[in-house]
Amino acid sequence: MQIQISNDHNIKGTHESFTESEKFEEIVKDAIGHYQQHITRVVIHFTDENAGKTGFEDKRCLIEARISSANPMIASHHANTLVLALEGAAEKLKHSLNHTFGKLTKH
Numbered sequence: 001m002q003i004q005i006s007n008d009h010n011i012k013g014t015h016e017s018f019t020e021s022e023k024f025e026e027i028v029k030d031a032i033g034h035y036q037q038h039i040t041r042v043v044i045h046f047t048d049e050n051a052g053k054t055g056f057e058d059k060r061c062l063i064e065a066r067i068s069s070a071n072p073m074i075a076s077h078h079a080n081t082l083v084l085a086l087e088g089a090a091e092k093l094k095h096s097l098n099h100t101f102g103k104l105t106k107h
Contacts, residue, residue: 010048031090041066061085
């Protein structure tokens with residue numbers, strides 16, 4: 001499973017440091033690692049919707065999981081920090097994967 005991280009121009013260099021990138025990857029792997037054999041790529045995209053101004057839940061994380069035998073799945077979450085936004089989106093994606101793969105195993 002390949003993980004790619006990107007951000008808009010309002011978030012400067014946050015994911016570029018190795019430790020931050022590792023932490024983001026760890027959060028994703030903890031949430032959806034159970035389905036790792038079904039996922040080919042995960043794309044994480046961060047945006048700051050207030051363009052540098054402070055605001056309530058102005059950080060957004062969108063995660064797209066490319067699944068080998070199905071359509072891609074997308075989840076997003078707004079929060080006050082990038083880490084919280086990622087954790088929320090990863091949890092939503094995990095729930096969607098549980099639902100999807102639970103249906104496949106039942107039929």
